[in-house]
Structure formats: C-alpha cells, structure tokens
Amino acid sequence: MDLHRLNYLFFLLLMIIYCVTVCGNLLIILVVSYSRSLHSPMYFFLTQLSLSDILLSTTIVPNMLHFVLYEGTSMSLISCLTQFYCFVATESIECLLLTVMSYDRYQAICNPLRYTTVIDQRFCIKAIVLCWLFVLFVILIISVTINHLTFCGPNIIDHFFCDFDPILELSCSDPFIVKMESRLIAVPLVICPFVVIIISYVYIIFTILKIPSVTGRQKTFSTCSSHLAVVSLYYGSLISIYLLPNMNNAKKILSLFYNVVTPLLNPMIYSLRNKDIKQALERILQQMSNKFHMC
Secondary structure (H helix, E strand, C coil), X not given: CCHHHHXXXXXXXXXXXXXXXXXXXHHHHHHHHHCHHHCCHHXXXXXXXXXXXXXXXXXXXXXHHHHHHHCCCCCCHHHHHHHHHHHHHHHHHHHHHHHHHHHHHHHHHHCCCCHHHHCCHHHHHHHHHHHHHHHHHHHHHHHHHHHCCCECCXXXXXXXXXXXXXXXXXXXXXXXXXXXXXXXXXXXXXXXXXXXXXXXXXXXXXXXXXXXXXXXXXXXXXXXXHHHHHHHHHHHHHHHHHHCCCCHHHHHHHHHHHHHHHHHHHHHHHHHHCHHHHHHHHHHHHHHHHHHHHC
C-alpha cells in the first residue's frame, strides 16, 4: 500500500480519536454539571480530570495531525517549549487529581461519618486551585532552565511532539542541571502522589475486607473501581515509558498511547463502569426526547 495512503488513514484515525476524546470528556463535564445527583466531590474532581484530558489531547494531537499529513512539521524553540510546558503541566495535574480523588475515596470508605466535614466544597476548590498553581509554577522552572540551554543544530526532533528527552538530545550544552531539576520535580509531582494513592488503597482494601457481606463489599468497591482502573492505566503507561530501556520506537508507540489513547479511554471507563453517570445520562436523554416530542 502507498505510504501516503497510510498517512491519510493514520490522520483520519487520529482525527476521529481526538474528536471522540473531546466530545466524551465534554459529555462527562456537561452530565455532571447538569445533574444535581452528581453534585458531589468525587464527580467534581472527575470533571477536572476530564478537563485536563481535553487540554492534554489539544496540546499534542493538532500538531501531530499536521505532522502526519505533511510528513513533518517545524516550530520555533518558544513554540516547542510552550508545547512541552503545557504537555508536562497537564500530565502533572492528572497525577495530582488522581491523588486527590484517591484521598476522597479513602475518606468516603474509611471515614464515612467525617466525610462531609472533611471533603466539602471549600476543600474541593482549594485543592484544585493549589494543584494548578503548584504545577504551573514548578513546570515553569524547568522550562526556563531548558530555554537557557544552547541548541546548535540540526534541530530535528525524532518524536511526535516536544518531549523532555528529545529536546535535551538536541542541546550542545551540558543538560546536567535540567536532568537534576526533573528528578527533583518528579518527587512531588509523580512519586509522592503515587505513594499516597497506594497507601489510600491499602486502607480502602482493608476496610472493604472487614465488611461482613459479599454484596456490601462489592457495592463499596464499585464506588472506587473506575478510579482504580484509570490510575492503573495512567501509571502503567507512565512507568512503561520512563522506566523501560531506551528503545526509541517502543517509547514513541507508548507515548502515543499514553497521550492520545488514554484521554480517550478515561471517559469510557467512567461512563461504562459508573452506574450514577449512566443513569444521569439516560435521564438527560429522556428529558431531551420529551421536549423534542412536545415541540
């Protein structure tokens, strides 16, 4: 088959995935916002996760579509660093959001009597604002440091987008400081959130095992199964990309899956595995259908 035809097919596939990703995540935001039964901290955090998925896809996919269609693309260093900044910021905010959501599930299952006093509207808003401010500030530091590196050409990135390692490979100066900064930043943005999630779920599992009835255990676990599935998908992809041996082609495929497919799967996992969202969506569709018939 002609390589150009393959490019067109890949372009069409990416376009469909991007449209479905944006529409799926927007649907979750609209359903949660419209349905009063879903006005709870867990679903508030879910809308923030959907928003970050939209931002992540929008940061990566449009430029990738241009890359596939024209078999390459060019951008200035500032544009490349801007894409890197937005990409890492949205990735990092997802880490922190998943951590806050795991803490929410911990309080709901392990401390149900104190849940409404601990996880209230004020806590939710403060958590989201602090997460965004912290991420935007920390990622700005490493982006500014990268901007001070010397790039002497040929400045050709062997990747789909401006990721950390491909940018550093183009530098003629010593990237030691940048690499040290990235390792230090990874502690509060990736490692600590992962540890908090693990600890939260250890407590959650022990609490669920203490429930005497099988039905009660299943019902309680169902409230956090969607979040656990998203965490497994997110960190499984992340660990595969950054901890596997340096195989460029394999990392390209994994990063493509991580940045393009994962934001597509997240709303599907929450909508298919979550009874409340499915019921709310059915009610909205029923109301729209009734209004249509009345007209």
